[in-house]
Amino acid sequence: MKRASLKQIVRLSAAIGLVGLAFFSQPAFATIRYQISLAHPEQHIFQVSMQVDARENDGDVTVALPAWDALYQIRDFSYRVRDVHATNLAPEATALRVQKLDKQTWQISLSASSVRTVNIAYSIEWNEPGPFSSQLNSHHAFLNLAQALMYVPDRRGEDTVVLFSGIPDGWRTIAALPAGSVPNSFTAASYDALVDAPVEAGKFDEFEFDSGGAHFRVVVDAHSYKKGTLENALKKITAYQLQLMGGPPFKEFTFIFHIGPYSEIGAGGGMEHMNSTAIATGSLDSAISVAAHEFFHVWNVKRIRPQSLEPVDFSKEQYTRALWFAEGVTSTYQYYTLERTGLWSRDTLLGDLAEQVCELEARQARRWQSAEESSMDAWFEKYDFYNRPDRSIWYYNKGQILGVVLDLEIRDATDNRKSLDDVFRLMNEKYARQGKFYDDSTGIRSAVEEVAGTSFQSFFEKYVSGTDAIAYDGFFGAGGLVLKIEKQDSADYGFWPSLTLNGMVVAAIESGSAAEAAGVKEGDVLVELNGEPFPRRFTTWLGGQSPGQNVNLRARREGEEKVFTFALGARSDQRCFITEVPRPTERQRRVRDGLLHGTTD
Numbered sequence: 001m002k003r004a005s006l007k008q009i010v011r012l013s014a015a016i017g018l019v020g021l022a023f024f025s026q027p028a029f030a031t032i033r034y035q036i037s038l039a040h041p042e043q044h045i046f047q048v049s050m051q052v053d054a055r056e057n058d059g060d061v062t063v064a065l066p067a068w069d070a071l072y073q074i075r076d077f078s079y080r081v082r083d084v085h086a087t088n089l090a091p092e093a094t095a096l097r098v099q100k101l102d103k104q105t106w107q108i109s110l111s112a113s114s115v116r117t118v119n120i121a122y123s124i125e126w127n128e129p130g131p132f133s134s135q136l137n138s139h140h141a142f143l144n145l146a147q148a149l150m151y152v153p154d155r156r157g158e159d160t161v162v163l164f165s166g167i168p169d170g171w172r173t174i175a176a177l178p179a180g181s182v183p184n185s186f187t188a189a190s191y192d193a194l195v196d197a198p199v200e201a202g203k204f205d206e207f208e209f210d211s212g213g214a215h216f217r218v219v220v221d222a223h224s225y226k227k228g229t230l231e232n233a234l235k236k237i238t239a240y241q242l243q244l245m246g247g248p249p250f251k252e253f254t255f256i257f258h259i260g261p262y263s264e265i266g267a268g269g270g271m272e273h274m275n276s277t278a279i280a281t282g283s284l285d286s287a288i289s290v291a292a293h294e295f296f297h298v299w300n301v302k303r304i305r306p307q308s309l310e311p312v313d314f315s316k317e318q319y320t321r322a323l324w325f326a327e328g329v330t331s332t333y334q335y336y337t338l339e340r341t342g343l344w345s346r347d348t349l350l351g352d353l354a355e356q357v358c359e360l361e362a363r364q365a366r367r368w369q370s371a372e373e374s375s376m377d378a379w380f381e382k383y384d385f386y387n388r389p390d391r392s393i394w395y396y397n398k399g400q401i402l403g404v405v406l407d408l409e410i411r412d413a414t415d416n417r418k419s420l421d422d423v424f425r426l427m428n429e430k431y432a433r434q435g436k437f438y439d440d441s442t443g444i445r446s447a448v449e450e451v452a453g454t455s456f457q458s459f460f461e462k463y464v465s466g467t468d469a470i471a472y473d474g475f476f477g478a479g480g481l482v483l484k485i486e487k488q489d490s491a492d493y494g495f496w497p498s499l500t501l502n503g504m505v506v507a508a509i510e511s512g513s514a515a516e517a518a519g520v521k522e523g524d525v526l527v528e529l530n531g532e533p534f535p536r537r538f539t540t541w542l543g544g545q546s547p548g549q550n551v552n553l554r555a556r557r558e559g560e561e562k563v564f565t566f567a568l569g570a571r572s573d574q575r576c577f578i579t580e581v582p583r584p585t586e587r588q589r590r591v592r593d594g595l596l597h598g599t600t601d
């Protein structure tokens with residue numbers, strides 16, 4: 001490896017306006033080195049410089065920015081990139097020719113044979129809240145590194161280091177990566193490992209605890225929160241799942257929480273990473289619930305991983321049929337964990353499961369879109385149209401239900417001697433601990449069959465690759481549970497309100513509704529309803545009304561206020577309930593208790 005001399009470094013640093021002496025003068029083992037400046041948080045611009053040691057015979061160096069990361073959505077991060085330029089570091093800092101090859105790829109020609117280290121500099125603007133994006137503002141920085149750092153396509157496996165500079169006073173940095181040799185720097189054995197650890201920088205609260213043989217760090221960015229409640233819940237969640245899966249596959253794990261009005265702006269949720277997770281929610285309760293989901297991803301998807309997601313292709317869509325299992329069944333374990341640790345009651349668990357059934361049954365698309373197809377089509381979720389109930393089902397929703405019915409079916413087939421827990425333990429042994437990946441639904445099915453000792457061909461054909469109606473009565477019956485679906489008519493506005501930056505607006509109008517006949521239009525800003533401010537909890541408000549009732553609506557359109565009088569419409573809703581049969585057979589009781597307590601006989 002070749003190091004630049006100090007003199008050259010000074011010249012280069014001055015030339016590109018970066019201060020990174022300590023970084024560049026470190027004995028670098030990393031062949032690809034990044035520096036990210038946070039010097040101008042008010043501009044939301046990350047200044048990035050990337051040093052690549054050229055290899056013998058390299059005629060040029062190609063760099064690219066991922067088209068997607070975190071979410072299974074093409075988001076083309078490169079549209080945020082500006083001013084890409086390159087210099088060589090030796091023998092002297094001179095400009096190199098940069099040519100764009102496609103929307104996200106640049107080629108730097110090393111015409112001079114003496115070029116051994118290339119410095120690529122650019123800036124990228126990010127000010128989007130939440131775990132799936134990146135943000136730099138005067139409050140903090142949160143960075144999913146794949147959204148800002150370019151990679152060398154055929155050199156993703158090389159050692160790398162990232163240094164943060166220009167850090168505002170009083171800010172600290174944290175990421176689930178080994179610390180570099182200078183403060184605010186992190187190392188990783190590959191680009192993929194580097195970008196699988198989001199970075200938080202700011203004045204966050206931090207605490208640590210040990211659980212189940214591992215060490216945990218917790219970072220919280222919130223106005224106020226109950227630390228004791230969060231710590232207690234995280235201890236329960238991690239201890240349960242570590243015991244379930246036979247111990248930690250890591251030494252240390254980091255939770256990064258942002259608690260604030262994230263769900264109202266559509267930025268709430270959690271994102272799993274190899275040894276950390278980033279979670280943004282509106283309340284502590286939902287932060288805890290999401291943590292139970294994200295922590296189970298330590299196994300399901302991060303280590304018990306479908307072959308179709310490996311190796312990661314950052315340049316375009318990566319199709320997998322397994323998201324119903326990787327995401328949906330992770331939700332099954334999210335709620336199992338909450339209930340089995342006592343954070344939720346059994347009624348809450350059954351109530352949630354009933355809601356999931358109602359959600360699936362309300363989607364006409366369940367008749368023709370399978371759980372596998374829904375997994376493949378995840379890439380469409382950025383289009384609102386696709387998410388309509390007549391167009392798609394959701395692999396989280398159907399997958400969560402399939403997790404429970406698979407569990408019940410395995411328990412039924414083995415007289416409650418085996419369960420879905422055993423399937424995860426087997427897959428952990430067979431794939432995760434061997435560094436192998438499973439073959440999507442085929443791999444899942446063979447693990448289920450090995451545990452249950454019987455064929456699940458028909459189950460997978462009907463419910464995973466097929467679209468048969470789920471035979472709830474049979475599955476739930478094995479555990480002494482009964483599903484009841486009630487239909488009821490409730491009032492409806494005749495349009496869909498939605499909270500936007502302009503306030504509450506009419507997001508869509510239902511054609512043929514009384515509201516439409518009265519003149520209400522898409523985009524109208526909803527001001528008052530019956531003389532009161534338009535209810536923020538508009539669904540709750542409807543619950544107290546009857547179909548056909550007249551309402552007065554005041555709305556603003558192009559600066560003018562208008563009043564509309566019309567009758568509320570009617571909507572036929574389903575409500576689902578799952579109850580326990582009052583006098584279960586001995587076997588039903590064992591299966592039900594096994595599922596609720598996470599035990600077998």
Ligand SMILES: [Zn+2]
Nearest residue numbers: 293297327330
């Ligand atoms: Zn998930």
